[in-house]
Structure formats: structure tokens, C-alpha cells
Amino acid sequence: MNRYLIALVITCLIHISSAYGVTTAGRVTFVSGTPKAINKSGSQRPLEKGQAIFSGDTIDTKKSLLQVKFTDGTFMSFNPNSRFQIEEYRFNGKQDGTEKSSYKLLKGGLRTVTGLIGKKNRKAYRLRASVATIGIRGTKFYLELDNGLIIYMGEDGALEINDGTRILFLTAHEVASIGGKDAVVNLIKSGDIEALGPIGQLKIPGGWSMDSYVVGDQVNCYGKQKSVSSSVIIQQ
Amino acid sequence: MTKLLSITLLCFVLLPAYASDAWQEAESLLKLGKAEAAYQILAPMEEEYAGEATFDSLLARSANQSGHYTEAIFAYERLLTITPGDNEARYQLARIYYRLGETAKAENTYQQLLSSSPEKQIQTSAEKELEAIQKGMLFNPTKISGYLGLTIGHDSNVNGATNDSTLIIPDLGSGSSVSYLPASFQEQSDSFRALLAGITIDHQLSRNLSLYGKGSISTRTHNSQDAFDSDQFAIDFGVKLDHQTNQYLLGYVVSEYRLDGDEYRQLRGAKASWSHVLSRNRAFHVSGFHGQVEYNGQDIKDVDRSTIALGYTVLLSGSLAPRIKASIYFGEEDNLNSLTPHLGHNLNGVQMVGELTLNGPLKAYTALYHERRDYGGQDPLFLKTRKDHQTTFALGLKYEPAPNWELVPEIRYTDNDSNLSSYEYDRLQANLLLLKHF
Numbered sequence: 001m002n003r004y005l006i007a008l009v010i011t012c013l014i015h016i017s018s019a020y021g022v023t024t025a026g027r028v029t030f031v032s033g034t035p036k037a038i039n040k041s042g043s044q045r046p047l048e049k050g051q052a053i054f055s056g057d058t059i060d061t062k063k064s065l066l067q068v069k070f071t072d073g074t075f076m077s078f079n080p081n082s083r084f085q086i087e088e089y090r091f092n093g094k095q096d097g098t099e100k101s102s103y104k105l106l107k108g109g110l111r112t113v114t115g116l117i118g119k120k121n122r123k124a125y126r127l128r129a130s131v132a133t134i135g136i137r138g139t140k141f142y143l144e145l146d147n148g149l150i151i152y153m154g155e156d157g158a159l160e161i162n163d164g165t166r167i168l169f170l171t172a173h174e175v176a177s178i179g180g181k182d183a184v185v186n187l188i189k190s191g192d193i194e195a196l197g198p199i200g201q202l203k204i205p206g207g208w209s210m211d212s213y214v215v216g217d218q219v220n221c222y223g224k225q226k227s228v229s230s231s232v233i234i235q236q
Numbered sequence: 237m238t239k240l241l242s243i244t245l246l247c248f249v250l251l252p253a254y255a256s257d258a259w260q261e262a263e264s265l266l267k268l269g270k271a272e273a274a275y276q277i278l279a280p281m282e283e284e285y286a287g288e289a290t291f292d293s294l295l296a297r298s299a300n301q302s303g304h305y306t307e308a309i310f311a312y313e314r315l316l317t318i319t320p321g322d323n324e325a326r327y328q329l330a331r332i333y334y335r336l337g338e339t340a341k342a343e344n345t346y347q348q349l350l351s352s353s354p355e356k357q358i359q360t361s362a363e364k365e366l367e368a369i370q371k372g373m374l375f376n377p378t379k380i381s382g383y384l385g386l387t388i389g390h391d392s393n394v395n396g397a398t399n400d401s402t403l404i405i406p407d408l409g410s411g412s413s414v415s416y417l418p419a420s421f422q423e424q425s426d427s428f429r430a431l432l433a434g435i436t437i438d439h440q441l442s443r444n445l446s447l448y449g450k451g452s453i454s455t456r457t458h459n460s461q462d463a464f465d466s467d468q469f470a471i472d473f474g475v476k477l478d479h480q481t482n483q484y485l486l487g488y489v490v491s492e493y494r495l496d497g498d499e500y501r502q503l504r505g506a507k508a509s510w511s512h513v514l515s516r517n518r519a520f521h522v523s524g525f526h527g528q529v530e531y532n533g534q535d536i537k538d539v540d541r542s543t544i545a546l547g548y549t550v551l552l553s554g555s556l557a558p559r560i561k562a563s564i565y566f567g568e569e570d571n572l573n574s575l576t577p578h579l580g581h582n583l584n585g586v587q588m589v590g591e592l593t594l595n596g597p598l599k600a601y602t603a604l605y606h607e608r609r610d611y612g613g614q615d616p617l618f619l620k621t622r623k624d625h626q627t628t629f630a631l632g633l634k635y636e637p638a639p640n641w642e643l644v645p646e647i648r649y650t651d652n653d654s655n656l657s658s659y660e661y662d663r664l665q666a667n668l669l670l671l672k673h674f
Binding site for chain 1: 282283286287303304305306307309310313314317336337338597638639640
């Protein structure tokens with residue numbers, strides 16, 4: 001009986017949302033406690049398993065664990081005490097260029113496995129936090145917004161993070177902190193400081209580059225020997 | 237209408253039975269070690285059955301054992317909300333957090349677990365792993381990374397030779413004689429292709445101490461100037477210590493340069509470096525090297541090489557996010573044969589590298605190197621002490637079309653200015669590098 005009721009409620013909500021031109025973004029898969037959704041006009045509704053969430057909603061998890069499956073297959077699990085805004089969401093079941101998801105993490109943290117939006121067209125997916133914008137390349141990650149943003153990559157996929165000054169790529173198992181952390185320390189620890197040098201022929205590991213860089217001994221002291229030699233260039 | 241209602245009711249009666257069968261099948265597969273197969277059965281049912289303890293337990297275990305760690309976290313977090321006393325689930329969740337580098341969450345979860353007096357086996361494992369986290373140890377203390385690259389390009393002077401066809405050699409008497417260099421001894425241009433590969437292994441010994449090892453190989457082949465085909469091998473290993481805002485490194489380097497298939501020169505020696513973070517975006521580096529450069533079959537040219545370098549790195553904010561690294565260095569190549577001091581030299585130089593982020597994954601860089609070399613004695617052929625000034629300027633783009641891929645077009649100009657005209661040359665190289673990091 002409960003199944004009928006849930007199906008009926010969902011159907012009604014979908015019809016109501018369609019009538020008002022609001023796109024269904026996804027559905028609550030799991031909930032503990034009493035999270036709520038706040039729509040664009042400010043009206044609130046409690047979230048329960050099976051309920052739809054819509055483009056324009058802001059989710060407030062309160063003290064709950066909340067999990068949502070989006071229509072493009074994205075799965076999100078929100079930490080307790082998180083606020084998350086679905087700024088814009090469009091997906092008609094196809095990756096035809098009209099799809100778009102734009103999210104904003106206002107508070108707390110979330111873990112996600114991303115879906116079809118952004119898979120073909122990376123610009124279609126944006127997740128903003130106060131200190132950075134995240135673009136995806138089909139991935140799994142966990143975000144925590146607490147005096148700066150900490151991003152933990154999951155076991156596969158990739159992220160691009162724009163902190164307003166540069167784009168950082170993250171791949172599986174990498175961790176990045178944006179804002180409130182020391183950029184140089186991160187660079188040194190990740191070895192990225194070495195990447196500052198031009199990579200072409202100079203980027204030969206070992207702290208030393210053996211470039212084919214002639215010191216001039218192609219004519220030796222007897223005027224006979226001809227050969228190319230190399231000088232060793234310091235590359236700290 | 238009656239028919240439709242009957243079918244719907246039948247579905248609702250049969251679905252739980254179907255689900256139960258599917259769960260049993262998944263459980264059996266899990267017992268047989270076929271976690272991926274079990275996961276594939278359960279994953280499509282998640283939306284419907286999430287929140288049912290039996291289902292979440294099965295899904296969490298199959299996802300965890302098949303390497304779908306993020307999905308396993310979703311299921312374990314649900315399961316622990318429903319059955320907070322499931323110590324095995326809490327232990328596995330803590331372990332996944334640790335594996336994924338989420339150490340604060342892992343530590344908190346291990347502590348929650350230990351405070352609930354778990355079974356002996358779980359307690360022992362949890363204590364051991366918690367201690368490792370508190371000691372700053374990574375879940376997997378060994379990291380392996382590397383790269384593969386392919387370069388194509390053109391070099392205006394593959395042999396780094398003068399374009400002057402004459403050699404003016406002073407006589408011991410009053411005048412001088414003129415010799416003519418054959419065309420093959422003068423500068424030769426050619427196209428080339430090169431392959432390069434490298435691997436780096438880091439092994440963490442404790443919170444601050446790690447061992448590292450790096451190996452690289454590259455080979456450059458010319459279209460027609462086979463005599464200048466070259467191969468390079470390098471190995472670098474040592475120990476790294478991180479302490480607060482300092483990183484210390486002590487290592488040993490061996491590299492070999494082969495020309496036309498024959499060993500030409502080998503370098504080996506010890507290096508040490510200290511990097512100190514001055515502020516959020518600035519760091520200072522000091523490094524030193526002492527070793528030997530040996531020329532195969534030309535022992536007369538062997539030298540001891542010593543250098544010390546001081547460097548400064550600054551990362552600036554702004555729309556182009558400039559990154560600048562500059563260093564100065566001093567050193568000497570001391571010829572081991574007292575009869576041929578002119579083969580050794582003192583050297584000093586500067587290096588400047590700058591990089592700008594132009595547009596997301598597109599960066600531009602420029603590099604300027606200048607080295608001055610004062611040789612240690614009079615050249616017996618030219619009766620002069622050689623002095624060289626060598627300048628290299630490079631300009632390039634780095635484009636990252638996808639994570640771990642780089643496409644790098646570069647042009648590089650080198651000019652060697654010498655007081656002995658036969659050592660004067662210039663060289664223009666243009667190349668395109670495709671690099672894949674892994």
C-alpha cells in the first residue's frame with residue numbers, strides 16, 4: 001500500500017512541477033532525520049525517501065544523512081549540516097548539448113559519483129564552492145567546505161578545479177586544498193615545483209638534465225676529434 | 237482495467253521474491269569471491285532498496301571487495317545509520333576512508349569503533365591502523381608514477397658545430413696557418429624524433445621520511461645524421477626528509493650519454509638540496525652536487541664536477557597566475573690530468589623560468605639560461621685560454637587536453653660565444669612533445 005502511496009505522491013509531484021515549469025532533478029534515495037528542500041519562492045518541504053527534488057531547490061540536510069539520485073545517474077550523499085543549491089538542472093535523457101547541471105555547495109560536505117551530464121560536454125557540469133569551481137570528467141569525489149575547500153578524489157576519474165587563478169587537475173586518490181592552505185608547501189610535497197621548468201628536453205628526472213647542449217668540444221685539442229657532447233644543466 | 241490492476245498487483249507480489257533471489261545470488265557470488273558480479277546484480281537495485289539493512293550490507297561488501305570504494309561508502313554510511321552497532325561495517329568504512337586519504341574521517345570512525353568494544357580481531361586491526369594514521373603513514377606507503385613521451389622536431393645544428401669552414405691556427409713561430417674544415421665537420425641540420433620515459437617511486441618510511449628512486453631513458457634519432465643519434469639513461473635515488481616548512485634531500489645520481497650506439501660520457505655523483513618555504517607563495521632552494529664526468533676512451537677529458545645553486549620560486553596571484561623560478565649557480569669542472577688543465581673550466585650561470593596560465597589548460601613558458609665558462613689553461617692548438625658565454629632562450633606552450641596528457645610545442649635558440657672562433661656556433665631547435673603521465 002505504501003508503495004502505491006509513494007508512487008502516487010511522486011506522480012503528483014512530477015505533474016505539479018511540470019505544470020509550473022520546474023524540472024525534476026532527482027529523487028531522494030535515502031534519508032535519516034528531517035532534511036528539507038527550499039524552492040525558489042522560499043517555501044519549504046520535508047524530504048522523504050522517493051520524493052523529487054527540483055531545479056532551483058536548496059537542500060538543507062539539518063542533522064540528517066541524505067542521499068539523492070539525479071536523473072542523469074549522478075549519486076550524491078550529503079553530510080549532516082550541509083546546504084546545497086541546485087542552481088540549474090536540465091536533462092532530457094540524452095547528452096545532446098542541452099543538458100546542464102550547476103550546483104553550489106553553501107555549507108558542509110558531499111560525496112558524489114557523477115552521471116551523464118558533463119561526461120561528453122565538460123562545460124555542462126559546474127559545482128561551485130566559495131573558493132573554487134569544480135568541473136568534472138566523469139568521477140567520484142568528496143568535498144568538505146570548512147575554512148577553505150578540501151577535495152578528496154575517489155578511486156577513479158578526474159576533476160578540474162579553478163580557484164580563480166589557475167586550473168588544477170586532480171586524478172584518483174589525490175587530495176587538494178583550496179584556500180587557507182599553503183600553496184608552495186603543497187607544490188613541494190607533490191613534486192610539482194619541478195614541473196615549473198619547461199618540460200621538453202629539460203625535464204629529464206634526476207635533478208639533472210642531460211640536454212644535447214654542446215659545450216664546444218666538437219673539435220678537440222688536436223683539431224681532429226669531432227663529436228657532440230653535452231653539458232649538465234642544473235635543474236634543482 | 238482489471239487486467240492492468242492484476243499485472244500491477246502481480247508485480248508487487250513477485251518483486252520482493254525476485255529481489256530476495258537476486259540478493260541470495262549476490263551473496264553466493266560474494267562467498268565465491270566474485271564481488272564484481274555481485275555488485276553488478278545489486279547496484280541497479282540501490283535506488284529501490286537503499287535503507288534496507290540486508291541489502292545495504294550486501295551492496296557495501298560487494299562494492300568494497302570489487303574496488304567501488306565510493307559506492308561502498310554510500311552503502312556503509314546508510315547501513316550504520318540503520319544499525320549503528322555493526323562493528324564489522326564500521327571497521328570496513330574506516331578502512332575505506334583511510335584508503336582514500338580521508339584520514340580525519342578515518343581516525344574518527346576508528347575511534348568510534350574502538351569505543352564500542354568490538355570483537356578482538358577487529359579491535360586489533362583497528363588499533364594498528366589508527367596508530368598508522370596517527371604516525372602520519374599513508375594507507376599505501378609506496379607511490380609509483382611515471383611518464384612516456386614522444387618528440388618530433390628539427391634542429392639546425394645537430395652536431396653543435398661552427399658554420400665557419402676555416403680554422404686559423406697560430407704557428408709557434410711568427411704567423412698562423414689556415415686549415416679548412418670539411419663540410420661534414422661544420423654545422424649539420426636535420427629532423428629528429430625522440431622517445432622518453434621515466435618512473436618515480438616514493439616509499440614512505442615514517443611521517444616525515446621517505447625514500448625515492450627515479451629512472452629515465454630517452455633516445456633521439458635523426459633522419460639522416462645517424463652519427464649524432466643519442467641515448468640517455470639516468471638513475472637517481474636517495475632519501476627525503478620533510479620538517480615543518482623545510483624539505484631536505486640527499487641523493488646519488490648516475491647518468492650515461494651514448495652517441496651513435498657507443499658509450500660517450502658518464503656522470504655520477506652525490507647531490508643534496510634544501511627547500512625552505514618562506515611564505516605562502518615563496519620558496520627558497522639551495523642545492524649542491526659533486527661528482528665525476530668520465531668520457532669513454534678519452535680519459536684525458538675526465539673531470540670532477542662540483543656545483544652549488546641558489547634558487548627562488550614565487551607563485552603570483554592574478555589572472556595569469558605567473559610562476560617564476562630563478563637561480564644562480566657556480567661551479568667547476570676540474571680536469572683530472574695536470575697536463576691538460578685547459579680541458580677543465582670554472583662555470584657560473586643564471587637560469588630563469590617563467591610560466592603563465594593563459595586559458596585554463598593552456599600555459600605559456602619561457603626560459604633563459606646563461607652560462608659563462610673560463611677554461612683552466614691555454615689551448616695547445618690555438619695558444620689562447622678559451623672563454624665561452626653560452627645563452628639559451630626557450631619559448632613554449634603547455635597544453636593539457638586531458639588529465640595526465642601534455643602537448644608541448646617549443647622553440648629553443650642557443651648561442652655559444654667563444655673567444656676561439658671554432659667553438660662559436662648557434663643552434664635553433666623546434667620540437668613538439670606529447671607527454672603522458674601515469
